[in-house]
Amino acid sequence: xxxxxxxxxxxxxxxxxxxxxxxxxxxxxxxxxxxxxxxxxxxxxxxxxxxxxxxxxxxxxxxxxxxxxxxxxxxxxxxxxxxxxxxxxxxxxxxxxxxxxxxxxxxxxxxxxxxxxxxxxxxxxxxxxxxxxxxxxxxxxxxxxxxxxxxxxxxxxxxxxxxxxxxxxxxxxxxxxxxxxxxxxxxxxxxxxxxxxxxxxxxxxxxxxxxxxxxxxxxxxxxxxxxxxxxxxxxxxxxxxxxxxxxxxxxxxxxxxxxxxxxxxxxxxxxxxxxxxxxxxxxxxxxxxxxxxxxxxxxxxxxxxxxxxxxxxxxxxxxxxxxxxxxxxxxxxxxxxxxxxxxxxxxxxxxxxxxxxxxxxxxxxxxxxxxxxxxxxxxxxxxxxxxxxxxxxxxxxxxxxxxxxxxxxxxxxxxxxxxxxxxxxxxxx
Ligand code: UD1
Numbered sequence: 351x352x353x354x355x356x357x358x359x360x361x362x363x364x365x366x367x368x369x370x371x372x373x374x375x376x377x378x379x380x381x382x383x384x385x386x387x388x389x390x391x392x393x394x395x396x397x398x399x400x401x402x403x404x405x406x407x408x409x410x411x412x413x414x415x416x417x418x419x420x421x422x423x424x425x426x427x428x429x430x431x432x433x434x435x436x437x438x439x440x441x442x443x444x445x446x447x448x449x450x451x452x453x454x455x456x457x458x459x460x461x462x463x464x465x466x467x468x469x470x471x472x473x474x475x476x477x478x479x480x481x482x483x484x485x486x487x488x489x490x491x492x493x494x495x496x497x498x499x500x501x502x503x504x505x506x507x508x509x510x511x512x513x514x515x516x517x518x519x520x521x522x523x524x525x526x527x528x529x530x531x532x533x534x535x536x537x538x539x540x541x542x543x544x545x546x547x548x549x550x551x552x553x554x555x556x557x558x559x560x561x562x563x564x565x566x567x568x569x570x571x572x573x574x575x576x577x578x579x580x581x582x583x584x585x586x587x588x589x590x591x592x593x594x595x596x597x598x599x600x601x602x603x604x605x606x607x608x609x610x611x612x613x614x615x616x617x618x619x620x621x622x623x624x625x626x627x628x629x630x631x632x633x634x635x636x637x638x639x640x641x642x643x644x645x646x647x648x649x650x651x652x653x654x655x656x657x658x659x660x661x662x663x664x665x666x667x668x669x670x671x672x673x674x675x676x677x678x679x680x681x682x683x684x685x686x687x688x689x690x691x692x693x694x695x696x697x698x699x700x701x702x703x704x705x706x707x708x709x710x711x712x713x714x715x716x717x718x719x720x721x722x723x724x725x726x727x728x729x730x731x732x733x734x735x736x737x738x739x740x741x742x743x744x745x746x747x748x749x750x751x752x753x754x755x756x757x758x759x760x761x762x763x764x765x766x767x768x769x770x771x772x773x774x775x776x777x778x779x
Pocket of ligand 1: 526
């Protein structure tokens with residue numbers, strides 16, 4: 351298995367291009383199942399999770415074509431992908447494929463809405479808590495689906511198509527909102543989604559569905575209204591920038607010090623996290639096509655955060671922020687309210703010399719003077735990048751094992767950091 355070696359201590363200076371958002375690209379690709387016409391997606395990141403979903407869609411019979419580069423594009427420009435689901439031959443998503451990535455479960459919605467049946471394995475994905483799918487199933491049942499669990503599969507059927515309904519989520523769920531949106535788009539009548547997720551990725555999916563002919567109002571608020579249509583058409587849509595990648599590199603600069611401009615991204619995607627970073631003494635300046643992040647001299651001030659659904663502080667940046675707080679001048683507290691088990695990075699950060707105490711959903715971090723490099727292990731996607739951030743600021747060498755977690759969500763990580771002065775290299779197994 352590949353490893354990453356980092357020699358810490360260098361400040362970061364330069365420019366980092368931000369990729370298209372993994373968490374937007376995945377539901378957008380899945381939405382291609384809603385139509386027999388071609389969906390063209392621009393700025394799709396090159397990631398292991400995208401490749402895994404491409405295999406799943408291919409297994410259903412979706413044609414997949416990567417369009418070659420055009421003049422003006424660079425090595426960092428994301429891929430343009432054309433997906434055509436004109437010949438779906440199989441409405442089953444098998445365990446071998448779905449177990450590697452949780453979001454692939456969402457194919458259940460377009461398959462059911464368009465073909466009246468779907469059989470999808472219960473999902474796998476990051477080991478960050480139980481991560482059930484009960485609310486996704488509830489949403490589909492409200493729309494009239496008959497659902498049973500059989501041999502580890504969710505088997506969903508509808509006799510005369512889905513029917514619009516009121517779906518009130520008891521808890522904010524991003525995946526639940528994606529599933530409800532896709533299914534309601536082709537249901538008969540009006541669907542009202544209450545307590546909908548307001549994440550930018552939900553808005554991106556809704557905008558793409560609207561281009562495909564869906565009638566959706568209120569995406570980005572907690573009440574979304576969908577008027578079902580009989581059919582959807584092809585469309586062309588650009589994936590929005592990855593706010594988690596943006597926040598991750600901003601925190602890396604806050605930790606090492608330096609001056610980096612993150613391009614092809616937007617401050618409004620990250621409001622709360624950038625405010626928190628500013629409170630730690632990091633200068634954040636919006637620029638034409640991105641964000642300039644600077645910390646020169648001056649220590650890192652401690653700050654407290656609680657993870658929350660958008661527009662709150664994202665759980666997907668919690669581990670990275672904790673890495674930053676390990677070097678803060680004083681005590682900080684981080685409360686994780688979204689996933690109960692999302693503190694696996696704590697023991698690995700401790701191997702670098704961090705002082706962190708856990709008490710249920712609360713982590714109390716006592717800032718230390720310095721971190722020291724050590725061998726550590728990546729445990730999940732966001733946790734592993736927190737170890738990268740810690741290692742960049744640690745004295746000496748850190749070796750990060752099991753980096754396939756990083757490859758699921760961070761495109762060209764070593765190249766992007768290396769270009770800004772980080773000493774980072776991948777050792778191929
Ligand atoms: C998505 C993101 C993930 C992010 C998370 C929260 C993708 C591909 N993944 O995951 O990176 O960390 O949002 O912002 O976009 N829940 C239930 N029952 C359900 C569904 C969810 O109880 O049926 C709970 C979960 O256990 C969790 C909370 O709801 O406690 C939020 O989960 P959800 O928003 O659904 O996360 P995902 O969509 O899986």
